Amino acid sequence: MNSRRYHLTTFGCQMNEHDSERIRGVLEEDGWQPVDDPESADLLLFNTCSVRESAENRLLGRLGEARRLKNERPDRLIALAGCFAQSRQSEIFDQLPFLDIAFGPRNIGELPELIDAVSTSTGSRAYSFDDNPSLSGALPSRRLDRHRAWVQVMTGCTNFCSYCVVPSVRGPERSRKELNIIDEVKALVDDGVVEVTLLGQNVNSYGLDLEGGMAGDRRFASLLAELDAIEGLQRVRFTTSHPKDLSPALVEAIRDVPVVCEHIHLPVQSGSNRVLERMNRGYTREHYLKLIDSLYTAVPEIAITTDIIIGFPGEKEEDFYRTMTLAGECRFDGAFTFLYSARTGTEAAALTGLIPPGTMKRRMGELVGLIQQTALAKNESLVGTTAEVLVEGASRHGGGQWRGRTRTNKIINFSAAETGEPPAAGLLTPVQIDSATSTTLRGRQD
Numbered sequence: 001m002n003s004r005r006y007h008l009t010t011f012g013c014q015m016n017e018h019d020s021e022r023i024r025g026v027l028e029e030d031g032w033q034p035v036d037d038p039e040s041a042d043l044l045l046f047n048t049c050s051v052r053e054s055a056e057n058r059l060l061g062r063l064g065e066a067r068r069l070k071n072e073r074p075d076r077l078i079a080l081a082g083c084f085a086q087s088r089q090s091e092i093f094d095q096l097p098f099l100d101i102a103f104g105p106r107n108i109g110e111l112p113e114l115i116d117a118v119s120t121s122t123g124s125r126a127y128s129f130d131d132n133p134s135l136s137g138a139l140p141s142r143r144l145d146r147h148r149a150w151v152q153v154m155t156g157c158t159n160f161c162s163y164c165v166v167p168s169v170r171g172p173e174r175s176r177k178e179l180n181i182i183d184e185v186k187a188l189v190d191d192g193v194v195e196v197t198l199l200g201q202n203v204n205s206y207g208l209d210l211e212g213g214m215a216g217d218r219r220f221a222s223l224l225a226e227l228d229a230i231e232g233l234q235r236v237r238f239t240t241s242h243p244k245d246l247s248p249a250l251v252e253a254i255r256d257v258p259v260v261c262e263h264i265h266l267p268v269q270s271g272s273n274r275v276l277e278r279m280n281r282g283y284t285r286e287h288y289l290k291l292i293d294s295l296y297t298a299v300p301e302i303a304i305t306t307d308i309i310i311g312f313p314g315e316k317e318e319d320f321y322r323t324m325t326l327a328g329e330c331r332f333d334g335a336f337t338f339l340y341s342a343r344t345g346t347e348a349a350a351l352t353g354l355i356p357p358g359t360m361k362r363r364m365g366e367l368v369g370l371i372q373q374t375a376l377a378k379n380e381s382l383v384g385t386t387a388e389v390l391v392e393g394a395s396r397h398g399g400g401q402w403r404g405r406t407r408t409n410k411i412i413n414f415s416a417a418e419t420g421e422p423p424a425a426g427l428l429t430p431v432q433i434d435s436a437t438s439t440t441l442r443g444r445q446d
Contacts, residue, residue, distance in 0.1 A: 004043075005032065005041050006043040007035055007040075007043070008020055008023060008027075008034065009045070010047045011058060012049025012055050014199060017150070021142055023108055026112065026140060028140075028142055043077045043078075044077070045080075046062060046063070046081065049082060050083040050343065051164065051165060052338060052341065066098070077118060077119070078099050079099075079100060079103075080096070080102045082104070083165065083169040085129075086104035086105060087169050093125055100125055101118060101125070101127065102125075102126075106130075107130065109139050110128045114127070145392075147194050148194070148195045148197070152198075152199045152200070153175065153176055153181055153198045153200050153203060155170060155200075156172045157170060160280060160347075163342075164346060166201055173205060175209050175210050182230070185233065186230055189230055194235065194390065195234060196236055197238065197239065198223075200240070202241070203239070204245035206219055206223065224236060224238075224260050234428060243287065246291055251298050254295070263407070264305075266288075266292075267307035268306050268307070268308060268330075270319065271323035271324070271327065274319060275312050275315055278312065278348075279309075285322065289326065292330045301408065303378075305335060305336075306330070306334075306336070307335065310363050311359070311360035314353035315353075323367065324367060331374050334371065379438065382410075382436060387433060388430060390426070390428055391423045392405060402414055402422075404423075404431070413440060413443075417446075431444065
């Protein structure tokens, strides 16, 4: 192959976005160059997600285009990475006969060898789905954001929620050693990063598989305190926290560790104990509400976001009502809401009591309306106050506006001060909040 140009498309969550950073790093260290136009690429690579049906549907649409481009140029390589590939490994080449390469999220480092294998043998295919974990610190990475970075503190999950494929596609929980994480963050700060987001399927269980010292939530809280000592690091975020493992140690860290931002993403999934039990979530409605109360008591200004699944098999109207009342009590700042879709190989896929689509959509509309109402009220309460904002760049709204994010993870579009230099990306600056919607704030540089 004379040219070595690749086009990467990513589906799914922050974990997948971070995996794509490592895919870019591995490819570019091997001499590949990124291109924006798929038609000019020699390698089309799709980093996939199978957690939600919507992500799979978007992927299948893009694969139709990939098939066309492969037919136009048979020497063009098509590669599938990530959770969808891992979950379909036994049948992926039968389902997608135009595919050349497939590999799982734990096999990113093997990509150059897979490319070499198919490039040197006409008509061959290459794949890797072995348990060969490659945590973020061990692979090169190419970030698209100069001042913010993701840092993976652990991989995998051992919770086995009845609707979720993550344990089967990402494997069991594995934690990185604290020293390796700290060294990576120091290197990122030296490279201009001021904010890091720590990633794990359940950061509250960080360290349970490491020898010695504190375990679980207390060990993660200790890691946050260690990161606070890194000179030049301004903000630390983390995701995701599982409610069954969140202890007072982490609440205290959000309150007491200066570098930790006042925001937590705490997926509840349902407000009904009956549904939570069928989901195998490991906590009750009452336990979750106590956690929320402890967070607001310790950090009154905290922003709390969540995940909620609508239409889980067997969800009755009274179950949905309990989800609505829980959402009202928790006063969420935002929520990722999903219509239930069965995932192959999960326990929930065999459950009876499927909810009619019309009922699911009606419930979704009611829930989204409530979340928006609550979020608007909380955002409007900020009008007239001043917030510290990390500048991300020019606003998409144009008109000389800038875009940034508060410590509570709220997006704000603002006008620059009339005197002085325009705000640069990566700058922390005070912004007075003048107006609000349910999803964004508007203001002016103070």
